[in-house]
Amino acid sequence: MDKYMIKNGKRLQYGYTTGSCAAAASKAAANMLMTGEPLEEITIATPKGWDLKLRVIDPKIEGPWASCSIKKDAGDDPDVTHGLLIYSKVKWRQDNKINIQGGRGVGRVTKKGLPAAVGKAAINPIPLQMIEKEVREMIGYEKGLDIEIFVPKGEEIAKKTFNPRLGIEGGISILGTSGIVEPMSEEAWKDSLGLEIAMLKEEGIDKLIFVPGNYGRDLVKNTYQFQDKYIIKTSNFIGFMLDKAVEHGIKQILLVGHLGKLAKVAGGIFHTHSRVADGRREILAAYLALLGASPHEVKTVLTSNTTEEAVSYIRQIKKEKIFPILAQKITEKTRERTEEKVQIGSVIFTMEEGILAICPEGKKLLEGCKEWKK
Incomplete structure (x- = not known):
């Protein structure tokens, strides 16, 4: 052409x-x-x-x-x-x-x-x-x-x-x-991802695990021995996939992702590509400030090169309390997005630290969804 x-x-x-x-x-x-x-x-x-x-x-x-x-x-x-x-x-x-x-x-x-x-x-x-x-x-x-x-x-x-x-x-x-x-069509990509939800619902599956990418998929498979068929990759389209979940009557979702992605969701950002919005450090810094971090500590997080570096520093200054707070905030934001029609729990991790936090709803889902197991 x-x-x-x-x-x-x-x-x-x-x-x-x-x-x-x-x-x-x-x-x-x-x-x-x-x-x-x-x-x-x-x-x-x-x-x-x-x-x-x-x-x-x-x-x-x-x-x-x-x-x-x-x-x-x-x-x-x-x-x-x-x-x-x-x-x-x-x-x-x-x-x-x-x-x-x-x-x-x-x-x-x-x-x-x-x-x-x-x-x-x-x-x-x-x-x-x-x-x-x-x-x-x-x-x-x-x-x-x-x-x-x-x-x-x-x-x-x-x-x-x-x-x-x-x-x-x-x-x-x-x-x-x-x-x-259309070259690199985002809509076509989203449609193919959303179709997976429709297919699983047709099989009678209404409890899913959402992961933005391969790291999250590997973590839930290796840590919890979950079956592949329940794991849906959302890529950067977390909001779109939540909307599709509501459309198809999905009842429960465990959202598992790297803090670098899901920190954005804690700030109400549901398209997580960095070209669309990249408020990771700002969101981390804001919650650190709420925990009483000093201006110097807040600035250090704001100027960190990566999320992994920021997490390492947060551990160093002993402000790990931020992680369960963020996990809970991610859950709250996703429940707002779905108008509380879906039971949602969140798990956040980094490559260096592994699992950082699981919100209370996430723990309930992990304990209750026996069918996810191999």
């Missing part, structure tokens, strides 16, 4: 989705089936309103069917499906219906809560609509087609995606609501 955006001072290229690839390949194959001639490029419209002119790869026409592929281009988005060939194979039907199926390398849905029904190919609703629209534009409404979308390397690549965890087996998903990949 020749479209770009500027993000954080960088020029980043847009890409197009697996759904756009499937629609383009299907339209091109339908064209070849009608004309009997191979095709070099095809143009489709996307829900975003942008037209895509894409190169047709590996065109084949053999008797009653035709097939070809489109190469997925994720632009500057870190997408493991970048470069995959998305194929479509089309064959005439005896009626005027469009029947779309997933073949090799397209995942099968095995759990409820996803846009596609259990047992169906993991082709989302918008790509299905795009495929039918583009094919109808080519063949009209008097004829019908059987369409098979397949991805030769899909099963291998799917292992690097969320699909195995979401209950999509055997391949990738055919995705995309706009047809266009």
Whole structure:
């Protein structure tokens, strides 16, 4: 694509989705089936309103069917499906219906809560609509087609995606609501994280462990021997994930995170990326002042390079009482965010010190949620 955006001072290229690839390949194959001639490029419209002119790869026409592929281009988005060939194979039907199926390398849905029904190919609703629209534009409404979308390397690549965890087996998903990949799209990332909550709720799970990243996940697995399936990574989107928890009726959440992240939550900051807000030292310093720390001690924390350094100094001046206070404040802020619809407890730690504090609600959850254990 020749479209770009500027993000954080960088020029980043847009890409197009697996759904756009499937629609383009299907339209091109339908064209070849009608004309009997191979095709070099095809143009489709996307829900975003942008037209895509894409190169047709590996065109084949053999008797009653035709097939070809489109190469997925994720632009500057870190997408493991970048470069995959998305194929479509089309064959005439005896009626005027469009029947779309997933073949090799397209995942099968095995759990409820996803846009596609259990047992169906993991082709989302918008790509299905795009495929039918583009094919109808080519063949009209008097004829019908059987369409098979397949991805030769899909099963291998799917292992690097969320699909195995979401209950999509055997391949990738055919995705995309706009047809266009926005480079490093935060919304797409959040949607994939939120989908995990929906999937677990469908399994009847309503007690979860939220961790911002891998350190928290490893800590709860190694310290408490909790099962992986209950542990949800929130990344920096703690507020968003709390909102999703309320939306899906989650009853209990244990929030476990590094003090450098969760100190921000104690200050009411629910998007914890440092580019959005970074008040870690200021929040630590404010609570130290409430505990009677001297101006020199407060300034030392304010000018510390890292949270780990600040924690080391807090221990040195024997103000460890701050840690349970912060853990309780994190719990209070998260309960406010969820309008007290979710029972929440907090655990804070650092890499050097390990667990610093567990709030009273956190201790109750740790004692009561036996199902989390292996």
